[in-house]
Structure formats: structure tokens, C-alpha cells
Amino acid sequence: MTKFRLLAVATLAISFASTIQAASPTQYVTTTSYGSEVYTVSSAFPTSDFSSMDYQPKGHEAEPRPAVPMLSSGQFNDSLVNPTMLPTAAPSSEIALPSASADLASSVGNNTDQYQNQVMSNLTSIFNQTGQSECQMCIDAVKLGQQAARTVPSMVPGMLVKLCVQYNYTESADVQKDCESQFGAAQLGGVYTQLLSYANLTEASSSVNYICSNLVDSQPCNRPEPPVLDTDFLTNWFNGTLIAPANITSRSKQTGPAQNNTLRTLHVSDFHLDPRYLVGSEAACDNGECCRSDSYNSSLWSQMDFQPGSLPMANISEPANYWGAYECNPPWALVEAGMQGITGIANKSGSIDLGIFTGDLTTHDSDAHNSQDLIKYSEQSLYDLFHRHMGNTTMVVALGNHDTAPADEAALGSLPDGLSNQTSWDYDNVASLVQSEGWGNDTTAQSIRSHYGGYSISPRQGLRVIAVNSDFWYKKNFFNYINTDEPDASGMLRWLTDELQAAETLNERAWIVGHVPTGWDGSDALDAPTNLFYHIVSRYSHTIAHIFFGHTHEDQFQVFYNVTNGNSTSASRKTQDAVANAFLGPSLTPLHNVQPSLRVYEVDPQTYEVMDYQQYFTPISEFANLTQTGPTWHLLYSARATYGNFSASQAANKYMGGVALDNGQWPASAPLNGTFWAAVTDEMESRPDLVQLHNLYQGRNSPRSPSCDSPECQAAKVCYMRSGSSSLGRACAQGYGSVQSGFSPNS
Structure with missing residues (x-):
């Protein structure tokens, strides 16, 4: 070049x-251990989930195309998602x-x-x-x-x-x-x-x-030093209280009503429905989006132009399966398998009391194939299905970077030339949908329109759930580069702070729900806004019960530590200083090389802290052999059983959890909070096989996940887990963040 x-x-x-770089070791972990079967999906497509079908194949030779209604009237035209009618440009x-x-x-x-x-x-x-x-x-x-x-x-x-x-x-x-x-x-x-x-x-x-x-891909300039927030800024931002008052930190965290049963909360993320998925197309492509009518593998096909869907079978290395493939976004069949899995898990293990969706409904694609109508189609169809499969259960939804057109771009409300409202069509649509699904009222809808899709609701007494638009700290939202010295150019973090202050004043616990994580390996987020976010979390850590993100497609977590000096990079990252944690929920999409997943938390009904969670998955490798049934959902692991043993760090005098262990185990009465997950990272340093297990679970037991058996990889993983801001994550050794074999979920 x-x-x-x-x-x-x-x-x-x-x-x-x-x-995002893949973990550098190339040895793959192989396993056939799938865990207990929980629910098997029917082989037949559930047409009853829709008022009508635009196209229904006789069997599995093609994907169904449901008729999806529009909010106003009528329905989306079938040509929008016809797999052989791909657009050449956005409108x-x-x-x-x-x-x-x-x-x-x-x-x-x-x-x-x-x-x-x-x-x-x-x-x-x-x-x-x-x-x-x-x-x-x-x-x-x-x-x-x-x-x-x-x-x-x-x-x-x-x-x-x-x-x-x-x-x-x-x-x-x-x-x-x-x-x-x-x-x-x-x-x-x-x-x-x-x-x-x-x-x-x-x-x-x-x-x-x-x-x-x-x-710029060549990175000709060095990245500026991470910004530091001065004392005057923080004093003004927190209205004079840089740390929570003593009467707040000393009061009980029990804000919900007493009841015997834990609350079951569904966490799903990154569905990435591809309604243009073409059965039999190239599933191992190196040109275009795989499982599409215009994708191909150059080792078997070299013509640049061909009629969509016309590749001979002899020129296809891996035909796209009806249920989905490792290198593809999910077709309707897999999305419906996920929806049926939600119902099946609830029927077997207990009803769902609350749901959270941490963003990305829409397929990864070229912006030439994307449009506002495709976003609205994805939002309408999937929100409707969540409602159908969860009944009257409230679902809190956060927008992902792919839930707009062009992808990743959320315009600032302060832009001139009348362009501050150029993405308002999306917020208007989500506001109307949330209200029509019964997940919010007029006030909720107005908040969504006013705060870039962000809103706050109280689905249960003493709990405030705050959904934020994480595009305003996302690295690939180019509007964020208009003024990088401003940590909150959109006003999103000011609004979040005000919501947390209101929760603190009313003695509520808070959940924060967003899409792009603020830290991990530091590859996705910007320094200034995530530094401010980190300080917000530290200041309101007694009020915040948990934080929930998605985006990476992987099963991860990150810990936040106490900091008040304006520089998140200076956080001690010592377990005794841990104040909060974020769960990074894995995806339904298998793209690239991970297994589809669903997660259910067991939540204390009074403190709203997670006591345990069950991680479910379905193995892509079985899809090709499915004839009589659909995919089977398996229980992969329970968080407490998997990560609750601190015997190794205790024996090495490195256990710093501050909670008396029960024969080396985290006590049943203690939540899986920031202290717990910080102590897990200590245990990993004493027991490296736990890092390897976590690495395997990042991809949900995927046979394509790289191993993490080197000291360098294991140290990097632990460092990522302790990083809640972009600058903290980048201070870790790079190259081990993802198990997706070189794929970046933000591409």
C-alpha cells in the first residue's frame, strides 16, 4: 500500500x-460435554407466532418469511427481506x-x-x-x-x-x-x-x-493520554458529593418487598436476525456476508458478478444450514428456536419475572444493504416475539450499535443544520413499540424520544432499571469525534447521573442496561466518556446493584473499583476496593464461531442482587443432523457452582473477598456482586485452570474457541476482567480479548 x-x-x-484481536494461541479446545438437556425445539416453524406468512417453504429447503406488521398500518413489503433481492444502496x-x-x-x-x-x-x-x-x-x-x-x-x-x-x-x-x-x-x-x-x-x-x-487504520498518530477529570468538574457533576453520604452507605440494601422466591430475570443479547439468510448458500465465505445469496468462497468461485443465489452446489464449500451456521447471522429458524427456548426454559425451570435485552436486533451487513426500514422490521418483529413468548413480563430494551442506519452512528442532539434529529426516527419507533408492547407508558415513551433511546422504569417496588444508549461511548460512532475533549457531548451521562441520584434519594436499587461495554480489553469504547462512567459507578455503587452489557457476543464480566481522583486508570484493582460489576451477556447469533445462548438470573427480591445465573446454549455442530426435531437447549453451567469455590486463593492466603467462606465456598446467602467477581479473579491467579474454563465458556463450549493455556493469555484475561474503562483495558496485554478467531463484533 x-x-x-x-x-x-x-x-x-x-x-x-x-x-478486536483474537486470542493469539491457535490450539483449539475440543469438547463433547453439552450439559443436561433442557428443551428441544420443534422441527416445524411456528407460523402461529405471526398473523400470516409472506413465504412458507414445505420443509427446510428454504427459510420462512413471516409477514411483519408496521406500527402505523399495513406490513413491511416482502421485497425488503427477499434473499435474492439485495439492495445496492441505502435509500x-x-x-x-x-x-x-x-x-x-x-x-x-x-x-x-x-x-x-x-x-x-x-x-x-x-x-x-x-x-x-x-x-x-x-x-x-x-x-x-x-x-x-x-x-x-x-x-x-x-x-x-x-x-x-x-x-x-x-x-x-x-x-x-x-x-x-x-x-x-x-x-x-x-x-x-x-x-x-x-x-x-x-x-x-x-x-x-x-x-x-x-x-485511521495505519494509526499514524499516537492516541492522546487518557483524560483526567479535575476536582472542580467532579464536584459540580456530583453536586458537591464526590462520595455517597454516610446515611446512604449505612442503610440497608433491601428495598424490595419480602417474598420467598427469587426473581427470575432473562438476559438476552445480540440476536442479529438475518431475514435475508439463504439456505444452501456459502456458509464459509471470504467475500460478503456469509449465508447470503451474493457471498462466496474465492477458493471455489472467482466471478465477481453473478445472479444472487445462482452458485452451483459444486462451488460451495459449506452449504448454509436451515438452522444456522458458525460464520453467519441467525436465520428466522434459529431466532424462533431462541424464542421457543425462552418459553421452554420458563416452563421447565420457572416463569420469567423480568427481561432485559442488551441490544443488536439487526443483522451485520454492508450499509448498502441496510436501511431505516430494515431496522424497523427487526425491532417490530423481535419485540413482538418477546412479548408473545414472555406474556405480560416487562422487557427492558437497550439499543445496540447495529440498531440504527447507518450502523454504529447516533447523532448528537447539538448538531447544527437541522441534523440533530437525523436518528430520531429510530427513537420514535422504539418509543412507540415499547409502549405498544406494554413495557412502558407515555412517560417512558417520552423519555426514549428525549434521551436517544434511553429510559428509566421501575418494574418492581424499590428497583429502577435504566437503559442507556452506549453509542455515545462507542469507538465507531463517528459523531463522538466531533469534540473528544467533552466526556458527555450527548448529555446521556448527565441524564444517567440524575436517574441514579433520584434512585438514591428514593432509596431504590438500580440496574444499568446498555450494549457496548465500557472496558474489557479497551478496544470498543472511548476514554473520556468511560472514565466519567467509571466515576459515576463508583459514586453510586451503593445504589447500583448490577450493570448489564452485550455487544462482544461472548460470556464475560468486568469489575469496577473505587475511584474519586478523576482518573479511572489509577483504580487499585484490589478486591477489597471492588464496588460493582457488569455482566456481559453472550449472544444468540453464532457469528463468528460461538454457540447461541440464553441466560436466566436468580435475583434476590429485596436487594435486587444476582444470587446465581444459569447459562444455556445450543450446539451449532448438531444442526446439520437435525431432521425430526429442532435444536436442543442445554444447561451449560451455573455461575455459583462454577465460580464459587475459593479454596485455592484461600490456601495461598490471597483470598480478599471479605466474606467468611463456607468450607472454601462463597456462602449461599451472599450475592454474586462486584466483590465476588473480583475475588474470582484472585482465585484465577491461584488456579489458572479456572481461566481456561472461563475462556471455554466465552464461546459457550464452542469447538472453534482458541485455548487460553499460556501464562500470557491467562494474565491478560484476568486484567480484562478487572477493567471497567477503556483506558484500564488498554493497559492490559492485547491480543487475547476475543475467542472468535479474529472476528470483531463491531465490524
């Missing part, structure tokens, strides 16, 4: 590079571009082509300078891009496509097609243009350095 291609294209057309009605600066635009007049040529020539000059660092070249190019975006904004997406084609930025077989699908104005070209136009690129701002370190 030439320097011009590397910097000119990557600087203006922000990179799609994967940010032009979804283009959002900034306004031109009147003064700059007047200097160009009608000479747009001449001005574009001048910009290209200036870019060439920037990157042909000798003795100039690549970082400075990137900064100069971004500033030139800003001038272009403010002068003729409509020109920029086309420039990005031309640069992409000229320098083969996509490195694909069909460069023109891929460049247009990525950088067209209706896809990300419009978002890039807004970023360039609105970004604070003054000398005092860190935005340009973050752009050139986080968003």
Missing part, C-alpha cells in the same frame, strides 16, 4: 479495520449532509469540478512532503478535508468513492461496487462529511489526534 493510498484514503474515508431519502459555509461556497461558485481537482492536488502535495511525520500528514489532510466539507459538502462522498477506487482501498474483487457501497452519500459518506465539517480541529482540541489514531 503506497503512502498516498494509506493516508489519503484512510484519512478521509475512516477505516473499517477490525479492532437516497436517508442522506444527511451538512450545510455549506456561505462564505466558502461563494468562493467556488459553479466551479465544483475545478475545486475538487484542487483538493486532490493539495492532498497529493501533503503526502509528498519530505521530512514530515505521517501523523502531521494525517492532521493536515483532515483539516483539508474539513475545508472541503464546509465548502462543497455534497462533493465529499463522491471524492471518497473516487479515492477508494483509485487506490483500491477495499482490496476487493469488485472495487467500484465496494467503494460505492461503503462511501456513498446514503451510507457512511454522509456521516464522514458531517464529522469533517463539524469536528473541533483547533490546536487545543484532541479530536484530530483521536481521528488519526482511532479511525
Whole structure:
């Protein structure tokens, strides 16, 4: 790759590079231990879940296509999800571009082509300078891009496509097609243009350095040092109380009514329904999204253009199974198997009292295949199914980075040019759906519209559940780079803090529900907002019972520790200082190389703390042999039974949980709180086989998960578990965060 291609294209057309690395060991863990069978799904598709079907195959030769109603009236057109009718671009009605600066635009007049040529020539000059660092070249190019975006904004997406084609930025077989699908104005070209136009690129701002370190794949600039919140900021933010008052920390955490039975709470995440999944298509592709009519494996097929769905079977290495495949998003059959699994688990193990969904309903896909209608289709169909399979049980839903179009992008409410509401269509839709499903009232709906999809409800006495839009700390939401020095440009964290303060005042326990985790290996989130989030968690840790995330597709957890000095990186990470934990719920989608999963928590009805949870999964490797039945859901493990033995750390005098153990076991009366999970990391250091077991469970017993049997991997995993902010996670050894064989769930 030439320097011009590397910097000119990557600087203006922000990179799609994967940010999560797979664990570096290549040895695979193999197991045939599936755990006890809990529920087996019927072989027949449950058409009764829908008012009608647009298409119903005779058997498993194709995927069904249910008729999905629209909120207003009528139903979504079947052509939206027909697997052989893939769109080539998002609708032009979804283009959002900034306004031109009147003064700059007047200097160009009608000479747009001449001005574009001048910009290209200036870019060439920037990157042909000798003795100039690549970082400075990137900064100069971004500033030139800003001038272009403010002068003729409509020109920029086309420039990005031309640069992409000229320098083969996509490195694909069909460069023109891929460049247009990525950088067209209706896809990300419009978002890039807004970023360039609105970004604070003054000398005092860190935005340009973050752009050139986080968003350009060659990372020509070093990432700025993590920001520190000064005492005045924190004092103002917390209204003068940097730590919870003594009367708060000393009071009982029992805020719910006394009752004998624990509350059963369903946690599901990352369904990623692919309604365009094509049975028999390439399931092991290296071009396109697998299990699609236009995907193929280049070892067996080399033609760039072919009629969708026309590949001969002889040119397909692994035909897509009716129930799903390891490298694919789930078809309708697997999504319905998940819904039936929820019902089956509830019927066998006890009814569900509350549900949480931590985001990502919609399939991973090119933004050229994405649209607002596809998002609405996914939201309508899956929310309806949750309601059908859970009855009147309240489901709290958080938006994921794939629950918008273009994916990942949530616009700030402070944008000029009338563009602050460009993603409001999504919040309006979710607000109406939450209300129509009976999960909230008028006040709930208004909150969703006002807080980017965020809202707070009290489904039970003494419990406040707060759903937040984590796109405002997500690394790939380009709107976050407009002003990176501001830790809360959206106001989302101000609202979260106010909700937690209200809960504290009313003596309620709180759950925080979001999508993108704030820490783990630090690959997904931004420094400033997650540093502030970390301090919010520390300040309200007596009120917060638990935090729930998704996004990674893996079974993980992260611990938060006490910190008040404005710098989360300085947190002690000692077990005695642990104040909270986040559960990272695994996905239903098997993409890439994990097993579909469901989780049920056992929750104390008075403190609203998790006492145990059961993790369920279904093995993809069995799908090809299913003829008489559908997939079987198995119990993989119980959290308390798996992680509650602290004998090794106790014997080594390293147990620091502060709770008297019962013959080496965490006592039955103690919750699985932040202290528990911090003590688990201590036990892992004394008993490395527990790290390996956790690594296996990250992918839910997947035979494709890399092992974690080296000291380097094991130390890195423990470090990730102790990291609740981006900067903490990045301080750990990198390269062991994921078990998905090189896949990034944010791609």
C-alpha cells in the first residue's frame, strides 16, 4: 500500500479495520460435554407466532418469511427481506449532509469540478512532503478535508468513492461496487462529511489526534493520554458529593418487598436476525456476508458478478444450514428456536419475572444493504416475539450499535443544520413499540424520544432499571469525534447521573442496561466518556446493584473499583476496593464461531442482587443432523457452582473477598456482586485452570474457541476482567480479548 493510498484514503474515508484481536494461541479446545438437556425445539416453524406468512417453504429447503406488521398500518413489503433481492444502496431519502459555509461556497461558485481537482492536488502535495511525520500528514489532510466539507459538502462522498477506487482501498474483487457501497452519500459518506465539517480541529482540541489514531487504520498518530477529570468538574457533576453520604452507605440494601422466591430475570443479547439468510448458500465465505445469496468462497468461485443465489452446489464449500451456521447471522429458524427456548426454559425451570435485552436486533451487513426500514422490521418483529413468548413480563430494551442506519452512528442532539434529529426516527419507533408492547407508558415513551433511546422504569417496588444508549461511548460512532475533549457531548451521562441520584434519594436499587461495554480489553469504547462512567459507578455503587452489557457476543464480566481522583486508570484493582460489576451477556447469533445462548438470573427480591445465573446454549455442530426435531437447549453451567469455590486463593492466603467462606465456598446467602467477581479473579491467579474454563465458556463450549493455556493469555484475561474503562483495558496485554478467531463484533 503506497503512502498516498494509506493516508489519503484512510484519512478521509475512516477505516473499517477490525479492532478486536483474537486470542493469539491457535490450539483449539475440543469438547463433547453439552450439559443436561433442557428443551428441544420443534422441527416445524411456528407460523402461529405471526398473523400470516409472506413465504412458507414445505420443509427446510428454504427459510420462512413471516409477514411483519408496521406500527402505523399495513406490513413491511416482502421485497425488503427477499434473499435474492439485495439492495445496492441505502435509500437516497436517508442522506444527511451538512450545510455549506456561505462564505466558502461563494468562493467556488459553479466551479465544483475545478475545486475538487484542487483538493486532490493539495492532498497529493501533503503526502509528498519530505521530512514530515505521517501523523502531521494525517492532521493536515483532515483539516483539508474539513475545508472541503464546509465548502462543497455534497462533493465529499463522491471524492471518497473516487479515492477508494483509485487506490483500491477495499482490496476487493469488485472495487467500484465496494467503494460505492461503503462511501456513498446514503451510507457512511454522509456521516464522514458531517464529522469533517463539524469536528473541533483547533490546536487545543484532541479530536484530530483521536481521528488519526482511532479511525485511521495505519494509526499514524499516537492516541492522546487518557483524560483526567479535575476536582472542580467532579464536584459540580456530583453536586458537591464526590462520595455517597454516610446515611446512604449505612442503610440497608433491601428495598424490595419480602417474598420467598427469587426473581427470575432473562438476559438476552445480540440476536442479529438475518431475514435475508439463504439456505444452501456459502456458509464459509471470504467475500460478503456469509449465508447470503451474493457471498462466496474465492477458493471455489472467482466471478465477481453473478445472479444472487445462482452458485452451483459444486462451488460451495459449506452449504448454509436451515438452522444456522458458525460464520453467519441467525436465520428466522434459529431466532424462533431462541424464542421457543425462552418459553421452554420458563416452563421447565420457572416463569420469567423480568427481561432485559442488551441490544443488536439487526443483522451485520454492508450499509448498502441496510436501511431505516430494515431496522424497523427487526425491532417490530423481535419485540413482538418477546412479548408473545414472555406474556405480560416487562422487557427492558437497550439499543445496540447495529440498531440504527447507518450502523454504529447516533447523532448528537447539538448538531447544527437541522441534523440533530437525523436518528430520531429510530427513537420514535422504539418509543412507540415499547409502549405498544406494554413495557412502558407515555412517560417512558417520552423519555426514549428525549434521551436517544434511553429510559428509566421501575418494574418492581424499590428497583429502577435504566437503559442507556452506549453509542455515545462507542469507538465507531463517528459523531463522538466531533469534540473528544467533552466526556458527555450527548448529555446521556448527565441524564444517567440524575436517574441514579433520584434512585438514591428514593432509596431504590438500580440496574444499568446498555450494549457496548465500557472496558474489557479497551478496544470498543472511548476514554473520556468511560472514565466519567467509571466515576459515576463508583459514586453510586451503593445504589447500583448490577450493570448489564452485550455487544462482544461472548460470556464475560468486568469489575469496577473505587475511584474519586478523576482518573479511572489509577483504580487499585484490589478486591477489597471492588464496588460493582457488569455482566456481559453472550449472544444468540453464532457469528463468528460461538454457540447461541440464553441466560436466566436468580435475583434476590429485596436487594435486587444476582444470587446465581444459569447459562444455556445450543450446539451449532448438531444442526446439520437435525431432521425430526429442532435444536436442543442445554444447561451449560451455573455461575455459583462454577465460580464459587475459593479454596485455592484461600490456601495461598490471597483470598480478599471479605466474606467468611463456607468450607472454601462463597456462602449461599451472599450475592454474586462486584466483590465476588473480583475475588474470582484472585482465585484465577491461584488456579489458572479456572481461566481456561472461563475462556471455554466465552464461546459457550464452542469447538472453534482458541485455548487460553499460556501464562500470557491467562494474565491478560484476568486484567480484562478487572477493567471497567477503556483506558484500564488498554493497559492490559492485547491480543487475547476475543475467542472468535479474529472476528470483531463491531465490524
